[in-house]
Amino acid sequence: MSNPLDHVDQLGAWLKDANLALLELRGPSATLRLVNDGASVRVVEGEESPSVDAPSMTVRAPSPGIFLDRHPLHERAIALVADVRAGDPLGFLQIGPLLLAVPAPRAGTLTDVLVAHGTIVGYGTPLFVLQPIEGEAS
Amino acid sequence: MFKSVLIANRGEIALRIQRACRRLGLRTIVVHSEPDREALYVRHADQALCIGPAATAQSYLNQKAILFAAEVSGAEAVHPGYGFLSENAGFAEQVEAAGLTFIGPTAASMRVMGDKIAAKRAMRAAGVPCVPGPDAALTEDLDAVRAAAREIGYPVILKAAGGGGGRGMRVVESEGGLRDALLLTREEARRAFGNSEIYVEKFLGRPRHVEIQVIADTHGDAVWLGSRDCSLQRRHQKVIEEAPAPLIGDARVREIGERCAEACRQIGYRGVGTFEFLVEDDAFYFIEMNTRLQVEHPVTEMTTGIDLVEAQIRVAQGGRLPFRQDDIACHGHAFECRINAEDPDNFVPSPGVIDTWQMPGGPGVRIDSHASAGYRVSSYYDSLLGKLIVHGATRDVALARLQVALDEARIEGIATNLPLHRRLVADPEFIRGGVSIHHLETKLRRSGQP
Numbered sequence: 254m255s256n257p258l259d260h261v262d263q264l265g266a267w268l269k270d271a272n273l274a275l276l277e278l279r280g281p282s283a284t285l286r287l288v289n290d291g292a293s294v295r296v297v298e299g300e301e302s303p304s305v306d307a308p309s310m311t312v313r314a315p316s317p318g319i320f321l322d323r324h325p326l327h328e329r330a331i332a333l334v335a336d337v338r339a340g341d342p343l344g345f346l347q348i349g350p351l352l353l354a355v356p357a358p359r360a361g362t363l364t365d366v367l368v369a370h371g372t373i374v375g376y377g378t379p380l381f382v383l384q385p386i387e388g389e390a391s
Numbered sequence: 392m393f394k395s396v397l398i399a400n401r402g403e404i405a406l407r408i409q410r411a412c413r414r415l416g417l418r419t420i421v422v423h424s425e426p427d428r429e430a431l432y433v434r435h436a437d438q439a440l441c442i443g444p445a446a447t448a449q450s451y452l453n454q455k456a457i458l459f460a461a462e463v464s465g466a467e468a469v470h471p472g473y474g475f476l477s478e479n480a481g482f483a484e485q486v487e488a489a490g491l492t493f494i495g496p497t498a499a500s501m502r503v504m505g506d507k508i509a510a511k512r513a514m515r516a517a518g519v520p521c522v523p524g525p526d527a528a529l530t531e532d533l534d535a536v537r538a539a540a541r542e543i544g545y546p547v548i549l550k551a552a553g554g555g556g557g558r559g560m561r562v563v564e565s566e567g568g569l570r571d572a573l574l575l576t577r578e579e580a581r582r583a584f585g586n587s588e589i590y591v592e593k594f595l596g597r598p599r600h601v602e603i604q605v606i607a608d609t610h611g612d613a614v615w616l617g618s619r620d621c622s623l624q625r626r627h628q629k630v631i632e633e634a635p636a637p638l639i640g641d642a643r644v645r646e647i648g649e650r651c652a653e654a655c656r657q658i659g660y661r662g663v664g665t666f667e668f669l670v671e672d673d674a675f676y677f678i679e680m681n682t683r684l685q686v687e688h689p690v691t692e693m694t695t696g697i698d699l700v701e702a703q704i705r706v707a708q709g710g711r712l713p714f715r716q717d718d719i720a721c722h723g724h725a726f727e728c729r730i731n732a733e734d735p736d737n738f739v740p741s742p743g744v745i746d747t748w749q750m751p752g753g754p755g756v757r758i759d760s761h762a763s764a765g766y767r768v769s770s771y772y773d774s775l776l777g778k779l780i781v782h783g784a785t786r787d788v789a790l791a792r793l794q795v796a797l798d799e800a801r802i803e804g805i806a807t808n809l810p811l812h813r814r815l816v817a818d819p820e821f822i823r824g825g826v827s828i829h830h831l832e833t834k835l836r837r838s839g840q841p
Contacts, residue, residue, distance in 0.1 A: 274740035274770045275770040288770070289739065316459055317440045317442060317459045317460040317463055348462050348463055351459075373438075373440070373463050373464065375441030376440075376442050376450075376456065377441050
């Protein structure tokens with residue numbers, strides 16, 4: 254598959270022709286942003302995806318919903334300072350009859366829950382803090 | 392009757408809708424993208440919910456996120472504003488399927504009006520005058536297309552059935568160019584709109600863009616609320632609008648207005664809508680209907696004294712129109728300038744932070760804007776910063792107020808089209824009134840601008 258970075262010049266020319274200010278391409282590991290200021294088109298450093306080696310990580314709500322710190326059939330929330338594996342559900346978002354799991358994006362130790370059970374949250378609301386598991390390479 | 396409204400839009404129109412809701416005592420839920428978090432209307436909302444990152448596909452066009460926000464907030468109605476999902480029939484259906492009120496027409500009305508051929512057929516049936524040409528898609532039979540074009544008379548224009556806003560159109564000067572134009576337009580229509588149907592119409596050389604505002608309730612009543620002239624356009628984007636359309640006889644406008652209201656009754660239309668016409672030599676030709684609130688609705692509000700957004704919400708609540716046709720009159724004249732964050736010479740968008748924001752005032756001056764000093768103009772959205780609207784007892788009085796207001800307005804930190812507006816309101820032909828839709832582009836070309 255061709256890489257968009259190989260076509261920056263062509264993309265830039267199209268951006269100028271179409272009088273568009275910005276073109277953003279997002280991929281799993283990188284973002285390409287081309288900004289047209291009228292005189293020229295330049296590549297702007299994109300936001301980087303969070304590194305899995307970051308010392309701590311905030312897990313955010315992927316969607317609007319009502320935050321639940323436990324599954325409705327479970328009595329207890331996930332314990333703090335518990336070690337979790339990547340993909341483990343940390344909490345849930347309830348949207349009417351829908352229940353969306355909020356999975357751990359990586360393995361780590363859950364050190365903080367930032368929102369109270371039952372709170373309405375929006376996209377991007379910080380929900381949990383994960384720290385690297387002690388003793389493992391950061 | 393709903394008591395809460397989710398506003399599925401951003402910028403000045405989100406604020407405009409919120410003001411109407413608050414005056415009606417309705418709870419407002421504002422959904423917003425991450426960069427819009429600090430906007431004034433987000434802070435004023437009874438509840439604000441972020442629905443996604445800056446990119447519109449993941450936020451203001453993200454139907455799932457908006458419906459989720461409506462569910463968790465307990466919203467009972469959705470106002471789509473203009474642009475984004477306002478003319479998306481599928482979204483309107485989903486909103487209603489979720490048990491909420493969509494503040495707009497039915498999905499069926501939106502589908503008919505979204506298909507330019509179906510719309511033309513419906514308008515002809517209702518007695519609304521249309522541009523000469525068959526109200527059916529062209530077939531692959533080149534001889535039949537030639538015959539249709541010959542009957543209309545050259546020049547003709549080929550248009551995509553799924554197009555709109557000036558896209559998917561090609562002018563054909565003579566029969567020699569018909570075949571190639573047909574192939575090209577069909578291919579473009581297929582690629583751009585996923586619908587390769589095209590149709591042919593008479594091409595009008597120097598038309599004006601005149602539109603009629605309507606509102607209909609769910610009890611079978613519909614009225615028209617006067618005319619607007621939006622001929623001052625660049626690349627099909629309106630720059631200055633005014634109401635009423637100057638230099639067209641009242642009787643002619645009334646006749647067209649009555650037909651528009653009648654068409655609404657016939658098709659069972661509900662809510663606000665706009666019938667757009669090309670006008671040449673006092674003859675009106677229907678081009679399309681916008682099934683939503685328009686950016687330029689304030690000029691109609693200023694001349695009729697009717698709050699269109701409030702009326703739109705009331706009819707969505709199931710109320711009867713609070714006025715009859717005889718109660719509606721056009722008082723004075725109004726103009727609207729769209730203030731855009733863009734370079735006034737090359738029209739390239741100008742994102743950044745506004746350092747200075749000084750807006751004019753005085754009698755008959757209205758500013759509809761969500762911007763202020765310190766506001767960051769995002770590169771992700773269209774460049775409309777707000778609208779300067781003026782009203783006066785006559786067109787001359789309104790124009791004088793507009794000239795002074797534009798002189799007073801100061802926006803610094805980013806480039807805006809204020810200098811262009813100042814030039815336009817001093818243009819003798821614009822001052823005289825009744826310029827064609829090509830006037831602005833011709834004027835810009837003469838001064839070497841794109």
